[in-house]
Amino acid sequence: MMATLPPRSGPTRPTASLETEVLIIGGGATGAGIMRDLALRGIHSLLIDKKDLCAGASGGNHGLLHSGGRYVFSDPQSAIECREEGHILKRVLPQCIEQTGGLFVAVDGDDEGFAADFAGLCAAAGIACTPLLPAEARELEPALSERVVAAYQVPDATIDPFRLALENVNQARLVNGSIYRPHTEVVAFEKSGDVIVSALCRDNRSGETVRIVAQQFVNAGGAWAMDIARLAGCDDVRLLYSKGTLLVTHDRMIRRVINRLRPPADGDILVPGGTVSILGTTSLRTDALNAVQPTVDEINRNIREGMAMVPALAHARYIRAFSRVRPLLQAGGGADDRQATRGFALIDHHSQGIANLCTITGGKLTTYRLMAEKTADLVAARIGNTAPCRTAVDIVPDGEACRWTEPGAAPKLWYRAGDPDDTILCECEMVPQSAIDQIVRCAPGAEAEMTLEAIALRSRAGKGPCQGSFCGIRIASHLYDRGYYRDRTGLLHMRDFFNERFKGQRAVIWGQQMAQMELAEALHCGLLGLDCLDSPSETVTEGEAQS
Template structure:
């Protein structure tokens, strides 16, 4: 049986942050993630590094945490952030009394907010509606949540942490953690287990014989093609639905909704959610009215206890520590608190250094610009594959080299994992053209077996379909894209023929 000091359950941003924090303190860590890194709430967020402004009235403590973590992450992970800045905009008909509460709240929580005239706001963002009557500029930034999670896991592994993806924890008994990996059950013995499993935290706690109350709330986000603004646009009102629009790579994300959800998996997106989001986003950022919606996705927020407070919860038991709730923006602080408790229990005196230690060293040499832009400080490693220039994903410009880089260096097991690192299949055609190409690259490199090419492509396409179906009834172009996909791939007989062909080929090898 493998032994370690700490077993972290969950490879979202919080678990990856805890693994890095502890590894930097010299603690021996194993991280177990049941799917891919960031595949839970983390990858389903907007990736907004909040300025804190959103919470200054409703939840000042969270607002202050966001403001301070925003400053820290800008220092330690600049290459993983896009410093877009943000605007809070009040529209005709909004509650004017809220504006003065916002100003006072920002002052109290330490959130920097500079008032602009509506004309100045429109000059900065010509895609905004003329109905904007008040605007404040804030320190929002945008991160790719998958990449920041992978970067934390990667940095942790450089410090000696072991990272296992597709390793589902199925039992915890007195520090003995049972997990399933590659169809086998395995055991790791840990002195302390950290439960960083987000909305699954109650389930994982139950495995260890502990009870916690956690309510998942679903949030849906629409992805529009192209950047309709260069700043994050926030509504200046009490947090509500459809308040945030932001530029992410070459798309605009518009979210989110807020509704209680019973299921932790296989929850759907309601047509009304899509309607609300379109109405709210296109009213504020009118430029979106002419943009195509590419897809929709939904995630669950882990909210502990009653109410809608957005701060995090640390629940320390002897040998079993739960850290959940909070936000993507505050993950480092959550990891610090959890790791402090781990060290207290282990008797380790090393202090947290993550507020001052860069997430991976940044290299700034010529030729790295493109890779740095796409992969942050991981760009140095990506550039090692620069000679493999053939474009695999035409919509997002992903090369063969980038597919191989992700597959070899970034804990990838399948095409879906590669998509989350590189954006392969995230563009206009949603993977219609590139999935098969990517599978063939992996096959040629000997990374996947020919018998799995078919399943890899199908699973990846299925996942794309999930995000297309909820909007197909409302967006003609999406329906057309779906039909085209169906015509290209949907015919099972076509797959059967490929399979038969490959099986036939095997006899001659």
């Protein structure tokens, strides 16, 4: 929705001014991690994102906490980092992690030499790796193909990136009042000599310009980091963009993470996540950063490849697909982006004549904490703060309004509370109205009016088979009832929410999902007329567009 605004229009005169010690640009896992890290060192920060938390690659991956096995062939350093970070995160962020374990399996026809080297390479990286007979692997995971010829067990786990970001932001908020501000996009930096004094930011919802004054600036813009650095006149951030497309199945088809034991390729990882599983990914070099959508061809390729490991993927019910752009550090220049380094880079921009901006990019979800630590080390040193990093030892507390992204959490808490008046608004994921009330009251980002998309990002609402087509209506009507919406804003939010959910459905609509989609469109357009909210008609009045 925000992508329709011209991306680089000049700032208008600022109508508000904010001040902080450190401005962090980019609300992905890394930005949220930096916010927490700084707060634990006693440094105040303001985190902004042009959309909302995890809108980029942080929210568009498998949710896989790598054991490191994936990288033992191509990038042993990354493999070791993954192993170490996995250990740390399992201790400090247990609420975001499910210790599923993982398997690497080769099927008939895969390079057997590759499989044979795996155990040794894992050992070299210190990754626990147990060889299994194919029959043993199938006993652990009955969905595996009969064609499995080699299998290893590794300590892979799954991680909920949305809750991770929410919990990091929430702890920073609690520790020292650091602030998260969604829908805020940097459009220009104001410099004095070699120092950035402030960032001029556009509030993408109101269109107003906000000046943010800070001592230090951190560019954690992920795939957009190169563009942000250029706004500051720095051209030493060089990224490649790789589009990945993943699919979500209706059912949890396996208990463990299943990796294909071969050089990385399409459709070679299947990850359980709550009640679903996630299959991916394709990898396609792209120049387009915004509005990337799954294509039918990418869907077909993922399914075709995934079937080799788990044949049931051929006839599974898919409820969603999504695409995100991963930032890869430009190095070497190999033809395959999967060969590009998955390591990260911290760039201090010293060579560009800027003393108080740094950029952190590349990397992966599993190493987000380490990336945040390295960045915070630099920022702290620059402002003379000598407090040590505590993110590897301090436990992240359970944030009150952060728990709703966990599959199954809502029904459990709802059942325990036993309040019959607390009706369920999202039936697929059993999200009660009390969860919605709490999210709009106090979840990270609740300081400003929340859209239905923002609520869905902070809960399981709309994640089930109906993909929000019913609960979007129910949640909006609940919020009208609560007086949260008082005019046409709720209708516009509904429309935008359904439009947004559709992007993830479009390429996987067949079978039962087609029936679901037909019903949804009949409701949204045929009955409620959300496709005609802006249409001229004698009887349908025009309201003020809110977004």
